[in-house]
Amino acid sequence: MPEDSNIYVIDSSVAIKWLTNEEPFKEEAVKVFDDYFNEKIELVVPDIFWWELGNYFGRKLDSKTAYISIQTIKKNRMRTYMLSNDMFMKSLRIMTKDAGISFYDASYHALAIQIGGTFLTSDKKYYQKKRRLGSIQLLENYGA
Numbered sequence: 001m002p003e004d005s006n007i008y009v010i011d012s013s014v015a016i017k018w019l020t021n022e023e024p025f026k027e028e029a030v031k032v033f034d035d036y037f038n039e040k041i042e043l044v045v046p047d048i049f050w051w052e053l054g055n056y057f058g059r060k061l062d063s064k065t066a067y068i069s070i071q072t073i074k075k076n077r078m079r080t081y082m083l084s085n086d087m088f089m090k091s092l093r094i095m096t097k098d099a100g101i102s103f104y105d106a107s108y109h110a111l112a113i114q115i116g117g118t119f120l121t122s123d124k125k126y127y128q129k130k131r132r133l134g135s136i137q138l139l140e141n142y143g144a
Contacts, residue, residue, distance in 0.1 A: 006041045007117030012052035043078045098129045
């Protein structure tokens with residue numbers, strides 16, 4: 001991936017910080033959104049992203065407020081990729097090489113690799129296990 005790529009695949013934890021007071025790294029998450037809003041970067045997500053947001057907000061809020069929260073994020077029209085056969089296989093290869101890696105996390109990373117972007121996550125355990133694959137950055141280092 002070129003160092004100057006401005007395409008980021010964000011996981012749901014980044015977007016959740018936009019609408020909640022979840023710390024740490026809320027400030028960096030807001031910077032990601034501002035950069036996207038100001039067209040400095042492009043944000044891309046796999047379709048699982050929306051399911052994870054529904055799961056998070058559905059557990060924390062009443063159904064009407066959860067719906068409004070998700071629609072607030074959806075109105076920003078991030079390009080969403082469906083799980084293709086190629087991404088499915090890449091995700092499986094990523095997850096099976098290390099214990100404790102979920103298919104969900106691997107699918108974000110596989111998408112970033114496939115499109116030449118950067119997977120932006122606040123999951124340090126995943127980052128430590130998979131940084132050797134490239135195309136990944138910790139949220140805490142965004143803008144640094």
